Amino acid sequence: MQANKDKTLRKLKTVRGQLDGIIKMVEDDRYCIDISNQIMASISILKNINTEVLSSHLEHCVYDAVNKGSTKDGIEKIEEIEQVIKKLSK
Template sequence: MNEEKKKALMALKTSKGQIEGIIKMLEDGRYCVDISNQIIAAQALLKKANMMILKQHLHHCVKDAFDQDKGDEKIEEIIDLLSKIIDK
């Protein structure tokens, strides 16, 4: 596993802990704004992890595909993925 994937994994594990904390906050009846702020923080961490994964993908998988004249397929994958991100 390369460094970018290791960083993404750590971010995902951290966000998992945050989500577990958010669930406990809800169960304990904590203040809604505090819960919402924690949800925003977890979302930001998930976005960061996604960007790390995509960066790794571009630097390795997409680059390798271009070296093998298969870049068009990878470009379409990225466009499809970006459309999901942008549509949100």
């Protein structure tokens, strides 16, 4: 993985902590809107992490495959990104 590994792990651990907090909120019968706000905050961080990972993938893996690899490698990497874009647009 070419993305900033330490930064990515720190953000993922933050989300893990938020999820533990959300579970506790549900167990404690906390107010639904408060739970929803925490869920949305976790989703936001995950989207941010995904954007950073995908950007890194484009900057390193796809770039290298297109410029240094075979045509087949470049096409495969581009097709992978196209699949991710389709998933994100759903």
